[in-house]
Amino acid sequence: MFIINCPYCGEREQSEFKAGGEAHIVRPKQPTELSDDEWAEYLFMRKNIKGIQFERWVHTHGCRKWFNMIRDTSNDEIKAVYKMGDKPPIK
Amino acid sequence: MKNKYSIFSLIKNALSYHENWEKAWKDPEPKKEYDIVIVGGGGHGLATAYYLAKKHNIKNIAVVEKGWIGGGNTGRNTTIIRSNYLWDASAGLYDHALKIWEGLSQELNYNVMFSQRGVMNLAHNLQDVRDLKRRTHANRLNGIDAVYLNTEEVKKFCPIINTSPDIRYPVLGGTLQKRAGTARHDAVAWGYARGADEMGVDIIQNCEVKGIKRNADSVEGIETTKGFIKTNKIGVVAAGHSSVIANMAGLKLPLESKPLQALVSEPVKPIIDTVVMSNAVHAYISQSDKGELVIGAGTDDYVSYSQKGSHDIVEGTLSAILELYPIFSRMRMLRQWGGIVDICPDASPIISKTSIKGLYFNCGWGTGGFKATPGSGDLFAHTIANDEPHKLNAAFNINRFISGDLVDEHGAAAVAH
Numbered sequence: 001m002f003i004i005n006c007p008y009c010g011e012r013e014q015s016e017f018k019a020g021g022e023a024h025i026v027r028p029k030q031p032t033e034l035s036d037d038e039w040a041e042y043l044f045m046r047k048n049i050k051g052i053q054f055e056r057w058v059h060t061h062g063c064r065k066w067f068n069m070i071r072d073t074s075n076d077e078i079k080a081v082y083k084m085g086d087k088p089p090i091k
Numbered sequence: 092m093k094n095k096y097s098i099f100s101l102i103k104n105a106l107s108y109h110e111n112w113e114k115a116w117k118d119p120e121p122k123k124e125y126d127i128v129i130v131g132g133g134g135h136g137l138a139t140a141y142y143l144a145k146k147h148n149i150k151n152i153a154v155v156e157k158g159w160i161g162g163g164n165t166g167r168n169t170t171i172i173r174s175n176y177l178w179d180a181s182a183g184l185y186d187h188a189l190k191i192w193e194g195l196s197q198e199l200n201y202n203v204m205f206s207q208r209g210v211m212n213l214a215h216n217l218q219d220v221r222d223l224k225r226r227t228h229a230n231r232l233n234g235i236d237a238v239y240l241n242t243e244e245v246k247k248f249c250p251i252i253n254t255s256p257d258i259r260y261p262v263l264g265g266t267l268q269k270r271a272g273t274a275r276h277d278a279v280a281w282g283y284a285r286g287a288d289e290m291g292v293d294i295i296q297n298c299e300v301k302g303i304k305r306n307a308d309s310v311e312g313i314e315t316t317k318g319f320i321k322t323n324k325i326g327v328v329a330a331g332h333s334s335v336i337a338n339m340a341g342l343k344l345p346l347e348s349k350p351l352q353a354l355v356s357e358p359v360k361p362i363i364d365t366v367v368m369s370n371a372v373h374a375y376i377s378q379s380d381k382g383e384l385v386i387g388a389g390t391d392d393y394v395s396y397s398q399k400g401s402h403d404i405v406e407g408t409l410s411a412i413l414e415l416y417p418i419f420s421r422m423r424m425l426r427q428w429g430g431i432v433d434i435c436p437d438a439s440p441i442i443s444k445t446s447i448k449g450l451y452f453n454c455g456w457g458t459g460g461f462k463a464t465p466g467s468g469d470l471f472a473h474t475i476a477n478d479e480p481h482k483l484n485a486a487f488n489i490n491r492f493i494s495g496d497l498v499d500e501h502g503a504a505a506v507a508h
Contacts, residue, residue, distance in 0.1 A: 001401040015403040017394035021347065040493040044345035044436050048334035050396045073348075082212075091508050 002076050007083050008063045020056035022046050023068045028043050054088060093227065093289050096200050109476035116288035122293050124321040125153045127475060129315055129328060130300050130336060132156025133165040135453055135460065136328035137283035137294070138468020139475070144290035146469070147476035152292045153322075154284075155315060157299035164330050164460065166429035169353050169387040171366050171377065172462040173210045173271035175230050175237050180486035180498050181439060182233040187483050188269060188466025195465055201282030201487070203274045206366050211240070211248060215260040215371040223266045230268070240265045243436070248502045249367055251418050258414050260372050272368060273377055278365045279464055300369070301490030303340040309448035326475050329430025331396060333454035340450055344441070345492045349390045351371075351458050352400035352408075354427040354437060358382030374411035384422065386412060388430060390458060400429040432457050437491075439498035442471050442484040451475050452489065 002014050028034050028042055047053070053073050058066045070090060071080040080089045094100055094111040094113060104112055126144060130135045132154045140154045154160075174185035174194055196202050214220045223239065230237035245265045246254045254262045284294055295317065302314035303325065327336045331348040358381050368375035375387045388408035391401050405427060413420055435441065435455035440463070442453050453471040456463065470484040480488060491497055 001399075003402070019391075021394075036339070036493045036495075040341075040345075044492040045343040046345065046347055047338075047343065048346050048394060049338075050332070050335050050348075053394060055358060055394070070239055071393075073394050076395055076397050076399070 002078065004057065004069070004078065005081050006062060006065075007067050008065050008082055009059060012062060015066070016059060016061040017057050019058045020058055020066065023054040028067045040065045053080065096202075098349065102325065103312040110277075115285040116294050119222075119293045119295060120422055121153060121155070121293065121298065121315070121317050121320050125293070126151040126322065127324040127326060128152070128320055128322045129154045129326045130313070131163075131328040131330065132160035132280075132282065132296065132333075133163050133281045133295060134161065135456070135467045135471070137161075137280055137287055138464055139326055139453065139471045140292045140468075141283045141290070141296075141327060142285055142469045142472035143476060144292055146284075147472060148182055149476060150291040152287075153320065154287070154292060154294045155298045155300060155313070155320070156294070156296050157297050157316075160284050160294060161277050164430040164432065165276055165280045165464075165465045167353065167428055168276055169375065169377065169385050170273045170276045170461060171210060171271075171368070171375070171387075172205070172274055173268050174235055174462070175210070175226065175266065175268045175271065176500060177211070177226050177229050179233060180365040180501060181500055182230065182235055183483045184440075184466060184470070184487065185304060185463055186233070186235050187469070188471075191465035191469065192274065192379070193270075195274075195279075195282070198479035199282040199286050201257075201278060201285060203273065203278045203282055204312070205274040206307040207270055207272040208364040209248075210266055210269045211245065211265050213245065213252075213265040213367065213369040213371075214263045215369065216263065218233040219371055223264065227237070227266050234271050234367055235405065236268055238267050238269075240267055243476050249363065251319075251363060252367065253415055253417055260411075260414070262415070270410075271366070275474065276461060279461075283468070285286045298386055300336060300339070303336070303450070305340055305447060307452075309492060310450050316487045318505065323449045324451070324475055325449060326453065326471060328453045328471070330454065330456065330460070331433050333433050333452060336453070340447055342445060342447065342450075343434055344452070344454065344489075346369070347394050348396055348431050349393065349435050350395050350397065350400040351390045352404055352427060352429045352430040354386050354388065354405065354424050355383040356386070356422045357425050359384070359422070367415075372411035372415070374408050374415060376416070384426065390434070395432050396432060398429045432460075437499045438501040440487055441489050442467065442474060442487045443480065443489040444474065444478065445489060
């Protein structure tokens with residue numbers, strides 16, 4: 001349980017949000033060209049990092065907008081929040 | 092040879108005030124080299140080592156555990172054992188485990204307190220009714236005991252359930268697997284540890300894996316907090332931390348690690364003599380031999396290794412429990428905790444070789460691994476010893492995410508799946 005600073009609404013309880021998993025997974029540009037291995041990589045394989053992870057969240061019970069978050073998954077500390085399409089503020 | 096546990100050893104040790112019991116397992120320092128190293132000293136890892144030594148006659152094995160054995164998800168789950176899964180592959184896997192459970196205390200000479208008190212799954216809407224009936228038929232075709240109960244039969248089997256038609260999610264029926272039940276989770280880890288230790292397995296606690304040494308196509312050993320250990324076979328059974336270990340070997344797994352919570356109440360006199368699970372409202376409950384109500388909550392939807400969960404998940408589960416069991420409205424909860432579960436996209440486990448020779452993974456058990464402990468250990472031992480899967484875990488290979496031949500148990504089996 002933690003507080004999330006929605007880039008559109010400000011600080012709200014985490015229970016208002018849904019996690020959307022790992023961020024910055026690029027959708028294949030040529031899906032018809034993809035091998036089975038590449039499909040598996042895109043669809044299923046995840047970094048699942050213990051530490052600093054880049055992920056997507058949506059403010060389901062609020063503005064319903066998607067955004068990105070950088071979070072330490074070992075202690076749930078949020079490092080940064082940024083809008084979709086923006087560059088990550090930290091590496 | 093260890094002393095056998097029996098009524099006589101109990102009496103003998105009572106005379107010396109229980110001060111002379113021998114250690115159930117040694118506490119060795121790691122040797123320089125092992126034939127096989129198992130990473131993770133939970134139930135699955137210890138069972139793997141036990142069956143490798145017992146059935147495959149490989150004795151030079153180490154189990155390395157970063158904390159203490161059974162201190163992870165083995166000691167954190169709600170101890171439910173059942174095998175009423177929908178698909179043939181899952182039914183084969185989980186019923187294999189259930190059959191081993193039925194004789195496990197005798198085999199290990201260790202009372203794992205396996206109790207076949209039955210597991211009931213409730214239906215709260217028409218789709219639940221159809222799904223559970225379908226699953227009952229599928230179970231019977233696979234030789235797994237299952238019966239479908241109507242509302243009156245549910246009430247008769249577990250009288251404290253509120254079957255009134257005017258609750259938010261009324262009970263329309265349920266399934267019952269009578270061979271299912273519970274076991275004492277810690278005892279499973281301790282029993283396997285004692286058995287494995289007796290056959291020469293080194294159980295090394297407080298030994299965290301820091302790296303995997305490999306060449307182009309095979310493994311050479313592991314770096315640990317207690318130094319380098321040489322081996323050319325590594326079996327990883329690290330549950331929520333599987334991706335972390337995989338990353339050390341340069342592998343990616345189809346897993347996400349999430350907190351799953353459970354809680355127990357203050358102890359009370361016997362009130363519920365079975366296990367009741369409800370998928371639709373996400374509540375499941377049983378009573379421990381100490382008298383505590385054991386309640387399983389859900390997973391959070393975000394990746395976390397923090398072993399904590401969100402309060403709203405607990406609140407949701409308890410509100411469902413109270414609607415179904417109004418009798419518990421004044422119970423106080425004693426303890427709440429979280430464990431980190433590794434969830435596969437198809438909610439089925441991976442017991443498999445990998446693209447790296449000598450590196451094996453047993454992971455992805457997600458929210459329901461405890462019930463499979465003996466079967467998982469047995470099949471993983473077979474896979475490591477023969478470098479080939481057993482026919483019962485062939486479907487649970489890692490390549491299914493490439494071929495698309497998934498074992499999709501999401502929502503098909505019961506709660507938390």
